[in-house]
Amino acid sequence: MSSELHHRPAVPAEIHAAWAARHGAEAAERLAAAENFADAIKASTVPPNTTDTYRKGWQVWERFCTTQDLPLTEGSRGALVAFVAWMLDRGRKTPGPGGVLGYAPASAASHLTAVVVGLRERGHPVSKDAQSEARSRLEAIATRLAKQGERRGRGKAPAADLDNLHRIAAACDDTPTGRRDLALVLTGFHFASRASEVSGLLLADVTVHPRGIKVAVVSGKTRRSVRTVAIPYNSDEPPICAARAWERWLQVYGTSATSRPAFPRIDRWGNIGGAMAPDSVTTAVARVAQRSGVPIRWTGHSLRSGLATEGRKNGKDPLTIAKQGGWAPNSKAMLGYMQLADEWDDNAAAGLRRLGG
Template sequence: MTEHDLEVVDADLVDDHLPALREQAQALALPPADPDAWLPPEAEEDAKAGIADSTNDAYTRDFRDYVLWCKTVGRRPIPAAPQTVTHYISHLTRTPRPKTGRPYSPSSLDRIIASIRTTHSAAGHQPPETKGARKVVAGYRKRLSEAKDVRAQPNKTSPALPSVLARALSVIDRTTLSGKRDAAILLTGFACAARASELLLLDVASVTKPDEVRGIGIRVRIYRKKIKKWQNVTVKYGQDEATCPVRALRTYLDALAAEGHTDGPLFMRIDRWGYLGAPIYRRGREIGDPTGRMTGEAISDVVEKSMAAIGMAGRWRSHSLRRGFATAALMTGADPIHTSRHGGWADGSKAFQGYVEEANGLGKENPLTNIGL
């Protein structure tokens, strides 16, 4: 489970009212007892405007499997009794999955609990109390830990620290349009501590001109989806031209302008022949964003392929840039509050606190640093 996954579970109902789950849950839900528990079509549309466009496939699968189990054992899926959720999670700790031959990991069970709660909220029901289910997960995690089972540990992405980024950038052909784009993705993602879902929403107009930030860099206007806030992130010039996020981003913007692309999506898909925003097809049907905007998976692919090119072992995804920023900044003594707010973490974020603890173990705060061994 990645840090992103952990933030999803921590947030629980913050921003996961998914349209697909809403329709699925409402089809199963009992009629509301409150005669005023309805909305006219225009109000429904207004409410949907505040919901993230992206759907969470894992949550949809989780809820589908939960409903099938409820039918098998004769329990009501929604609105669910707390005992139903506890029973289901207990069942999953003892049931091997066909794909792996082993039960779900504790982190996956945390996600399943969140998906059940989210689905209830999407259908207009009070989410079930899940203390019993979480106690089941806690006991399960303890058993796995004592057995030294790797499933007891979260599956974290590897942090893209500056030294690693420098190596990855050194093998990118930055004379090509795709090379300029990939360098800009790596360095902008790192400097802004951006999630893939935040990077892909950037437009050309999201980036200011250098002279608008008093000569110290540029400003990127980015929407932090987890905390539902716009943020103006100041990105400063780097000391090394090869790893400077400002220069990389301006170089890419100039290349886009030379192609006649001066507005709309910032990070565009580029085909193998170097064509910008070329349509892509699957079974004769056009797929992908018609504007040429990259997907979150495509942005993760850029990170993964860049690290593979230098033979870096580890789990490399777009979140590696965000984690690398936090770890590197904190290791150099950056203020945790400023670091957290620069990266758009919610105050008190458990995920960010994990980065603080990790950086403290690697930096001068480690009590063994000056102990004299």
Template sequence: MPKLEGSRGSLVAFVTRMREGRANGKGYAPSSAGTPLAGVVVGLRERGSAGARVRGDSGRSGSRAQGAGWPRREAVARGRAARPGAGQAAAAEVADLYRVVRACPDTLAGDRDKALILTSFHYASRSQVPAGLLSGDVALVSRGLVVSVLTGKTKHSARDAKINCQDDPEICPVEAWKVHRARLAAEAEPRWSQPDAPEFVGIDRHGNVTGGMVPDSVTRAVKRISARAGVALSWTGHSLRIGLATTGRKKGKDAVAIADQGGWARHSRSMNGYFQRVDGWENNATAGLT
């Protein structure tokens, strides 16, 4: 094949070859093929004066589609189709919140865990958001909390997320936050309660504050907290975010309201994918047949 060939067919062949194997005998995973493919396309365009031609984006999109189909084609080759939704994070549910709260110890770390989980669930937080919050970014108002998210993954992430007080104080994020902040002020050095201090801090087994939490420590905490509570489907760092979307959908909340609360674009494909977890059961042809 000519080195400067940039047709759709040549790029698809390149992607297929990456799947078959590299020099070390191992093929690229579908999620890893995009970067080398982008490099090829950019390189061909830079060499346009030497005769290389890339026909718009059709070659790249076609080869991406080729890569996207690998998992299913391989499953079919093994005699079974890929399971829809495989690998997706489990969604946190309200029943899980009760389990988590009841499993938290009566310690500073336990109160921190309650506040972290309950507030993160109610504004569909990614792991990096609570890790980036400062104490001054969370304000107590008459109807609940206002969480000022100043950074995020997309332009829609920056927002003032309002968290309402809930009817049941046991899993109310506002009550959990107030208890946590009061205990932190009573048991930790005053500097950890200042407006410029991290909103959520690491705490060692002796109850000493070790510093602000980072995204990885938030993710590990979410996993640990769910395991301690015996949640049937173990949580990941994304479970609380998905949980707000699916629970809101079950409760009939407006999609725009859910998007604004969680920092999604109002027609987000990922958010609509979370909705399908609910709709696939509620609007199922087998629902309520007997």
């Protein structure tokens, strides 16, 4: 075991004492050091956006406990249910859309997960019954709000579609920024990217092949989303061919330093900088879509939902779509995107007619 483990670990005193009673003081020290090592490994492998989400959720919990004068390390059934009700009623620090102080149910659910994780990591695990009760109350309150006509949150990102990709292709000029923008949008669409995945790409991660390009997604959010994706040349729709857009971008960007970001920042004077942050990718997609006359505001996630939707419209197998986008085969998120394509065509009320007679 590494010498990094040989320091006094910060584990709960009662656990350390129990280990010492069973195995002796020296073994207890080494077991506790291994716990620290495991925590360090976990910290180095959890995606930054997940860590940020947990941090923000814990801050909301801290505000709740302070305002309600409750202990920070007690995730009892009552405390968690009260937390859920508080979040949906007045948990935001500043009013959201429409002046509402309550969180959207999806945000409240995310914060609840962060608190459960945070309490466990701090040595205060939450019982399954307490978690289940809190989630049930959250769902019940959310249903009541919906019945009252309240709509909170941004909802699903509008899906990118082929018609509007053509609009973007026609609007992107031949400047370095125009070529980068088109390559970013088309490449991101064709591997169902998250903004963080586009942000994390290096030149070395995108390689040109005789039949198209391959994208090695190494900054995926989950085990399945770390993947290598093939994007073929599109001879049927050349203006929205991601492989050709990538090649045109390389003509102005160059290929010598493969450690450079695949999609760097470019300022108004055409100076090329470092990697775009995920928020910058989202902003770029929205800006390009708006400039091109796309009627609905796209976000970075529109590229991800778009491939699932358009793939379904074109009759692609769900397993093929899942592999391309890094979804689990029966992912609820992916199936939800595909339902956008099915709601009119694969519809129980569509084309009904009398039989016989």
